[in-house]
Amino acid sequence: MQADQLSLTFSALADPTRRAILQRLAHGEASVSELTEPFDISMPAISRHLKVLEQAGLVARTRNAQWRPVQLNAVPLAEVAGWVEHYRRHWQSEFDRMDAYLAELQKGDPDAKQ
Amino acid sequence: MQADQLSLTFSALADPTRRAILQRLAHGEASVSELTEPFDISMPAISRHLKVLEQAGLVARTRNAQWRPVQLNAVPLAEVAGWVEHYRRHWQSEFDRMDAYLAELQKGDPDAKQ
DNA sequence: GTGTTAAATAACACAACCGTTAAATACTCT
DNA sequence: AGAGTATTTAACGGTTGTGTTATTTAACAC
Numbered sequence: 001m002q003a004d005q006l007s008l009t010f011s012a013l014a015d016p017t018r019r020a021i022l023q024r025l026a027h028g029e030a031s032v033s034e035l036t037e038p039f040d041i042s043m044p045a046i047s048r049h050l051k052v053l054e055q056a057g058l059v060a061r062t063r064n065a066q067w068r069p070v071q072l073n074a075v076p077l078a079e080v081a082g083w084v085e086h087y088r089r090h091w092q093s094e095f096d097r098m099d100a101y102l103a104e105l106q107k108g109d110p111d112a113k114q
Numbered sequence: 115m116q117a118d119q120l121s122l123t124f125s126a127l128a129d130p131t132r133r134a135i136l137q138r139l140a141h142g143e144a145s146v147s148e149l150t151e152p153f154d155i156s157m158p159a160i161s162r163h164l165k166v167l168e169q170a171g172l173v174a175r176t177r178n179a180q181w182r183p184v185q186l187n188a189v190p191l192a193e194v195a196g197w198v199e200h201y202r203r204h205w206q207s208e209f210d211r212m213d214a215y216l217a218e219l220q221k222g223d224p225d226a227k228q
Numbered sequence: 229g230t231g232t233t234a235a236a237t238a239a240c241a242c243a244a245c246c247g248t249t250a251a252a253t254a255c256t257c258t
Numbered sequence: 259a260g261a262g263t264a265t266t267t268a269a270c271g272g273t274t275g276t277g278t279t280a281t282t283t284a285a286c287a288c
Binding site: 006022073077080083088090 | 128
């Protein structure tokens with residue numbers, strides 16, 4: 001354990017169920033039952049997904065009677081955005097090369113089959 | 115297995131060794147031996163990290179004699195950037211609230227202990 | 229207190245992850 | 259062909275992740 005924050009965040013985001021939970025929470029806080037409802041898995045499983053998200057700092061849990069509303073905390077995602085930004089020029093140049101290649105195809109086609 | 119691309123990418127990025135490998139490759143292609151050198155782990159271990167990165171589409175391996183130079187492919191990171199971008203306004207508002215809080219503290223202090 | 233609802237924890241099973249060392253593969257050079 | 263170099267694959271072991279069902283905890287309502 002005791003992984004760095006970025007590893008914790010990426011690891012938490014690696015599961016599609018957890019990403020779907022975050023997406024749901026982007027619309028507002030929700031109870032564990034509400035978060036469980038859309039999925040085919042049991043509430044304990046969701047509860048443990050929430051624990052992973054909580055340990056990554058991506059959600060916060062408060063308490064309201066017997067409910068424990070879950071709220072999104074997007075702050076760790078800022079670090080992800082910063083990390084990935086360093087690579088933008090790399091994928092941009094990949095895309096540029098692809099664009100150039102496609103343009104070359106376009107240019108060639110009207111001149112027809114020679 | 116057979117996870118979606120985004121899960122594959124996040125999962126590959128969840129390991130600090132693999133992120134360090136990507137960072138090294140951002141400066142140019144490298145052999146497996148070169149990539150192994152900075153780490154305290156064996157070459158087979160690095161080789162398997164490379165396999166994970168390759169399956170996520172983050173690196174490509176060519177062949178040159180007995181070397182298999184590894185190259186960065188940042189394209190899958192574009193999807194990560196797009197995904198995380200949806201949450202920017204959330205962490206921005208978190209930061210704004212934090213700023214407001216700090217400003218409040220600043221304003222209060224000079225007025226002193228009352 | 230008793231019953232009900234919401235959620236977490238316990239105990240278990242199974243698969244995946246990550247490292248190791250030893251052996252196999254692929255290529256070069258003489 | 260035989261030796262040397264680079265890398266992968268095989269076999270193993272320990273830890274972690276993800277699901278299940280059964281049980282426990284916490285708070286409400288009567």
